[in-house]
Amino acid sequence: MMNEWKIGISSVQYANNSSPLLLHGTIEENLQKAAALGYDAIEIHMRENEILNYDHIRQAMRETGVSISMIVTGKLATEGFCTLTDDRPYVEKAALKGVMDYIDIASKLGAGIVLGWVRGTIPANQNFTPYMRRLGKNLQEINNYSKVHHVPVVIEVINHYEMNIFTKAEQLLSFISEWELDNCFVHLDTYHMNLEEDNLSETILQVGDKLGYLHLADNQRWYPGSGNIDFISVFHALRAIHYTGYVTVECFPRDDRDDTAKKAIESIRDLIKQSS
Known part of the structure; x- marks a missing residue:
């Protein structure tokens, strides 16, 4: 039976040991690692000015069957x-x-883009209104450009300890509607949701067809199933809204990164099976 959702994993070329990005190496190397572990996709953390060999990357995608x-x-x-x-x-x-x-990069690789930290944080004691207006105008340009290039834009909801714009899903939903961002979608992360939302599954139901992407990590930001989050309810909610996108692991390694990546996909598969 085919997976209901494509299971992805975070990747980067270089990162320190405190990063929640499990696969380290070139894009081609990480595609191969993901395939060996049984993942369907990788997300790539990179700078916008990196020079990529698109032919080599596409060849690695074809050979491994792993998407970006x-x-x-x-x-x-x-x-x-x-x-x-x-x-x-x-x-x-x-x-x-x-x-x-x-x-432009995502368009060449058949991927979407994640907007998280790049939206910025409003300085303390400042009026939010001019900053949100500035963000809205810039996101309208991004929305229109990405739509022409067939690249979905997902905006991540991040907890208030790290950011002060879009810390709850309802705030982002309202903003997307207000600014008519028809090619922008909500990106949820179970770790951040656990800190901010009253109920994870109800939040997913509230977001509905505007859910564009989901990160999976448990309450302590280790792999899903290692902590206290009720992932059975999360997967039930995903089915209820007919979500067919990616569920991607972005978590801290408990010990070895590769071992954590292996435990993560085994746990996710088991949790999906339990929720069926």
Whole structure:
């Protein structure tokens, strides 16, 4: 029987040991690792200005049968220090240009893009309104550009300890509707949801067909099934909204990264089976 959802895993070329990105190596190497572990897809954390050999990557995708789910834009903010709400116009412009570059990359690889940290954080004691207006205008440009290039944009809901824009799903849903972002979707993460939402499955039902992507991690941000989150209810809710997208592991390694990746997919498969 075919999987109801494609199971993905986070990947990056280089990262420190405190990162929740399990596969390390080149894109081609990570496609091979994912295939060996039984994953259907990888998401790629990278800079927007990396030079890629698209022919080699596509060949590795064909050989392994593993797809690329998302290109993640976070490094534009964490390494490039550019966000879409920055008070400095030239930085804001650089962030918008960088996101467009990510869309170009994703278009060539049949992937979507994740917008998380690149939206920025509003400075303390500042009025939210001008920042949200700035973000809305930039996201409209991103929305229109990505739609032309057939690249879905998923905006991640991140807990309030890390960000202060879109910390709950209902906030993002309202914003997407207000700004008419028809090619932008909600990206949920069970770790962040567990910190912010009253009920994970009810939140998924609320998001409904605007759910574009899902990260899986348990309450302590280890692999799904290692903690206290009720993933059975999560999978029931995904079925109820007829979600057919990716469910992607983004978690900290408990010990060895490869061993954690192996335990994660085994646990996810078991939880999906239990929820059937």
